[in-house]
Amino acid sequence: xxxxxxxxxxxxxxxxxxxxxxxxxxxxxxxxxxxxxxxxxxxxxxxxxxxxxxxxxxxxxxxxxxxxxxxxxxxxxxxxxxxxxxxxxxxxxxxxxxxxxxxxxxxxxxxxxxxxxxxxxxxxxxxxxxxxxxxxxxxxxxxxxxxxxxxxxxxxxxxxxxxxxxxxxxxxxxxxxxxxxxxxxxxxxxxxxxxxxxxxxxxxxxxxxxxxxxxxxxxxxxxxxxxxxxxxxxxxxxxxxxxxxxxxxxxxxxxxxxxxxxxxxxxxxxxxxxxxxxxxxxxxxxxxxxxxxxxxxxxxxxxxxxxxxxxxxxxxxxxxxxxxxxxxxxxxxxxxxxxxxxxxxxxxxxxxxxxxxxxxxxxxxxxxxxxxxxxxxxxxxxxxxxxxxxxxxxxxxxxxxxxxxxxxx
Amino acid sequence: xxxxxxxxxxxxxxxxxxxxxxxxxxxxxxxxxxxxxxxxxxxxxxxxxxxxxxxxxxxxxxxxxxxxxxxxxxxxxxxxxxxxxxxxxxxxxxxxxxxxxxxxxxxxxxxxxxxxxxxxxxxxxxxxxxxxxxxxxxxxxxxxxxxxxxxxxxxxxxxxxxxxxxxxxxxxxxxxxxxxxxxxxxxxxxxxxxxxxxxxxxxxxxxxxxxxxxxxxxxxxxxxxxxxxxxxxxxxxxxxxxxxxxxxxxxxxxxxxxxxxxxxxxxxxxxxxxxxxxxxxxxxxxxxxxxxxxxxxxxxxxxxx
Numbered sequence: 001x002x003x004x005x006x007x008x009x010x011x012x013x014x015x016x017x018x019x020x021x022x023x024x025x026x027x028x029x030x031x032x033x034x035x036x037x038x039x040x041x042x043x044x045x046x047x048x049x050x051x052x053x054x055x056x057x058x059x060x061x062x063x064x065x066x067x068x069x070x071x072x073x074x075x076x077x078x079x080x081x082x083x084x085x086x087x088x089x090x091x092x093x094x095x096x097x098x099x100x101x102x103x104x105x106x107x108x109x110x111x112x113x114x115x116x117x118x119x120x121x122x123x124x125x126x127x128x129x130x131x132x133x134x135x136x137x138x139x140x141x142x143x144x145x146x147x148x149x150x151x152x153x154x155x156x157x158x159x160x161x162x163x164x165x166x167x168x169x170x171x172x173x174x175x176x177x178x179x180x181x182x183x184x185x186x187x188x189x190x191x192x193x194x195x196x197x198x199x200x201x202x203x204x205x206x207x208x209x210x211x212x213x214x215x216x217x218x219x220x221x222x223x224x225x226x227x228x229x230x231x232x233x234x235x236x237x238x239x240x241x242x243x244x245x246x247x248x249x250x251x252x253x254x255x256x257x258x259x260x261x262x263x264x265x266x267x268x269x270x271x272x273x274x275x276x277x278x279x280x281x282x283x284x285x286x287x288x289x290x291x292x293x294x295x296x297x298x299x300x301x302x303x304x305x306x307x308x309x310x311x312x313x314x315x316x317x318x319x320x321x322x323x324x325x326x327x328x329x330x331x332x333x334x335x336x337x338x339x340x341x342x343x344x345x346x347x348x349x350x351x352x353x354x355x356x357x358x359x360x361x362x363x364x365x366x367x368x369x370x371x372x373x374x375x376x377x378x379x380x381x382x383x384x385x386x387x388x389x390x391x392x393x394x395x396x397x398x399x400x401x402x403x404x405x406x407x408x409x
Numbered sequence: 410x411x412x413x414x415x416x417x418x419x420x421x422x423x424x425x426x427x428x429x430x431x432x433x434x435x436x437x438x439x440x441x442x443x444x445x446x447x448x449x450x451x452x453x454x455x456x457x458x459x460x461x462x463x464x465x466x467x468x469x470x471x472x473x474x475x476x477x478x479x480x481x482x483x484x485x486x487x488x489x490x491x492x493x494x495x496x497x498x499x500x501x502x503x504x505x506x507x508x509x510x511x512x513x514x515x516x517x518x519x520x521x522x523x524x525x526x527x528x529x530x531x532x533x534x535x536x537x538x539x540x541x542x543x544x545x546x547x548x549x550x551x552x553x554x555x556x557x558x559x560x561x562x563x564x565x566x567x568x569x570x571x572x573x574x575x576x577x578x579x580x581x582x583x584x585x586x587x588x589x590x591x592x593x594x595x596x597x598x599x600x601x602x603x604x605x606x607x608x609x610x611x612x613x614x615x616x617x618x619x620x621x622x623x624x625x626x627x628x629x630x631x632x633x634x635x636x637x638x639x640x641x642x643x644x645x646x647x648x649x650x651x652x653x654x655x656x657x658x659x660x661x662x663x664x665x666x667x668x669x670x671x672x673x674x675x676x677x678x679x680x681x682x683x684x685x686x687x688x689x690x691x692x693x694x695x696x697x698x699x700x701x702x703x704x705x706x707x708x709x710x711x712x713x714x
Contacts, residue, residue: 099504218474269472370635401536406496406499409474
């Protein structure tokens, strides 16, 4: 799918952008105008882009103590003006039993990728839902949100370091919502494990599994909350990781083994009388803990030394977003990672353990002229490299065209 | 670990399915207070009514919060306005509920706006016009004739969903309709002085009220539907209103009164807060109170000065 041009995709799918199509299909009197397009999926286009300033070269970005694949989406991205992830979203009922959703991401490098493409049951009942295809895992809080729904321009460091920014797999998901007044949802996911911390493993069966549990409710009229615990289990085969070795050289190492990630997440929202239109506040935090166990190969290109490896690492972020007047919000995020003390066995001599933990502090201010548009200014002091600070400034716009999207909590 | 995850899920899921207990009362999830109140009138003790929002909340902008998802999960009938009023949140609730019976098009999904004649259906759909609703203006509840139409349709639906109690619902409807007709006669007589009175609205939320009472909307404080009033827009309104004889400016209980108060102070016109729905003011305790209080407030506003 990569590097197909955007227009040819739209033509191939036979899509038209006429907003009147929705009017015809949603006439409640039943006098719908019948045209071939009346059954077109609801369509929306997210346009996003901006300007990034970073005092350190983004090419040299790394998260101290966390080795990532060479193509990992970590760091502030391209300096200067660029498109951020723009996205085409399509969804419709397939038949009385199923619904289909696709999110096609349009990258600034002219690439097209399938972010989400899944089918979902609508009529199992009993609070049960089955999903199949490619989807964002329900892990934690921000993982299942699209980037344009995030309150900051980038994902928390802990997500970049331990979940490859956002964990999306090809697989199946079953969720169950309990028949109680208290919101209680459990989910199980089985997938191929195609993305970090897993890799394709060329085996039958599941390469990854996840278990999620979320609960939530209200406290009076002014407060609502949701909290959860989830775990992800993945397998990796010769996962290539870029790292700096004991001699300060950039090397490619490889990891083969299993990774377990545990996530605690919580969000608490306040709005006077539950009316978030004028002012509201949101406090959100997550804690991630990752354990890797397997074999580690040092410098696959030359030395190629393999021995046992275990590492337990963790990280957290805490953020608050305050809408102080209609259309204006400000936010603060603070985060820290702990790279732990990995056990490289005999490879210990080749590797160093960073002395400084990765940490980052971010402030943002955003303005939404309408429900469909938002402009954001964000500053960050990013100590992800450990010892040096990367001062980042991001100016970002996010616009939504077409079908009116509904927002998750 | 993989096996552990699967086992854990299976254990929890089977536990939860077993705990699904039978409920006696029909569970109603009402999106707005007016429909909760109407369901209460038509079903009384036969129903267990949950109202998703309050009169102090903007029904366009509600968070699809966990408590609401859980309530939709357990609902037998979802009663909402429709006409895209809840488009920003209800679809999420329905999707995440895993409740097959209340999905759009099912018997358990009732949209009040489907049963009334809608006003202000846009001839052109363009977001440059603000937050326009393709199906027409969704704020149908401030015309009691609409309430009567919805009452009849909702009673029919209750009789279909809970056929064992159909007789009781029919009886309740007959009683409600009789009281409602009497009240409407009284309200129409009381409201006679409001005919042709010029007013300014905060949001395009009162078109059905105006249609019923013959009030004339000469301006709206929001420059476009859903767009908050700006200082320059208000200043422009003030200038243009100098030549028009506007009697009052109206806003709803959930809205910020400041723009209306500013216009009132600088333009010398009365400002009137309307309950907008049941619970918006102390007097608007039920549907009858909603219209009694709305009329009382309008009459006071119209007679100021």
